[in-house]
Amino acid sequence: MKTLIIVTHPNIAESIINKRWIEEISKYPESYTIHQLHQVYPDGKIDVLAEQRLVEQYDQIVFQFPYYWFNCPALLKKWLDEVLTHGWAYGSKSGYRMKGKKIALAISLGVEESELSSSGIYKYPLSELIRPFELSFEYVKADYQPPFAFYGMDHQVDESHIAKGVALYMEYLKHL
Template sequence: MKTLIIVIHPDIKNSIVNKRWVEELHKFPEKFQVHQLHEVYSDEKINVPAEQKLIEEYEKIVFQFPYYWFNCPAFFKKWLDEVLTHGWAYGSKSGYKVAGKKIALAISLGVDQEELSSSGVYKYPLEELTRPFELSFEYIKADYRPFFAYYGIEHNTSEEWVERSVPLYLDFLDKL
């Protein structure tokens, strides 16, 4: 069964790590379906029925995005608000179309992991900062899985640093 990778990146062409991950995912069309929201909806007008139908086709879904301002890109939040509707994702006998599906986040971060800790400059670990995602996906009865995070891209833009992330990401996806 293929994994749906929903990529939310407002500037993928100038991305360092997310662009590289997408390039690698395209090498395995038998394993991954890559769905780039900003490419499909350049005007950010979401076709909700199409997105819901797409979600229904997969048992494993990963949301891939850069983490900044201690959150996801705004378009991801808009997608969540518009696609996870009452009567489809939750709240009625016909709802819960996402129930039981494995859902995970794949996050790239500019900061180092140590900076996101109780003793770090930003005080909170990523596990705490991503709780709203965990709660949202649990609310719709999805099987929320631990996230994948690749830290330090702001200070480590070398090809070697980026390439180091690729097998780690693919391994994460294979074990989902």
Template sequence: MKNVLIVSGHPDLAQSIANVTILDEVKKQLPQAHIHKLDELYPNDLFNIQDEQQALLAADIIVWQFPFHWYALPAKMKKWLDDVFLHGFSHGSKAQLGGKKLILSFTTGAPAMLYHENAAMKHSIEALLVPFESLAALCNLELQEPIYTTGVSYLARENEEELKQQYTNAKNHAEKLVKLIKSLNA
């Protein structure tokens, strides 16, 4: 099995249902995967740059697991990216991440029907991911098809049926993620 690094960018996993369930399910099925929970490892956002870069260098497959905040990475994960993906490490003439596979695995609070040009978000999810395509190209990472689950709003937790559906959807998300990771190991 290739080395898998999962970087969890949820700002507070203790408040999550979907992201925690996804991580727990993936860990059950891929116990050898390394999971870096940024909120637990770095509560004050003081990242150990050398450790994070070494983990990335050791990985063949990198998964970013996060809630889609304001059409981008959550603030903690964005700071991690800013601090760790330095010129000469992730990009530039001495870049070291080239050829690694990158998987975006994320959740949204809004339902899928709102991600269309004629709906509230005014864009599809795929259109909103264009900056990630540019990031992957700059770092010579092989960006895979994203895996995402929509509609995991905090508001849905007040309804028992909707809450059960969030758990089911998160488990299905994890199954898709594990299947993709395994296919990249073939």
């Protein structure tokens, strides 16, 4: 089963881990389709029907993005708002086109995992901070999967940490 990876990174050329994830995923075109929103929509104007047709072709979809300001990049939020429409994603007999599709998030974070905890500086674990994604995908009857999160990109940019992130992500995708 081929997986659609929807990548939303406003500056992929300057990315460290997201760019490397894309490079690795690109080695397996028989298993993964990479769809970079900022590349396809540099002006931010989303072709809703094209996006809906694309999503309909896949049973597994991963939203890959860097996590900052306790959220996803703005273009991904806009994509969710515009593509998951009434009558297509929910709310009518012809809706629920995402029903049963495996949906997952792959998130890169600058902070350490310990900073996102009840005893950490940010007080809440990532699972609580991304709850709106979980609820949104449950609302459209998708099969929301536990997210993949890779921490420490503000602190550990050495090659061994990056290689670990690539290996862990590929393993996650393989078992999705």
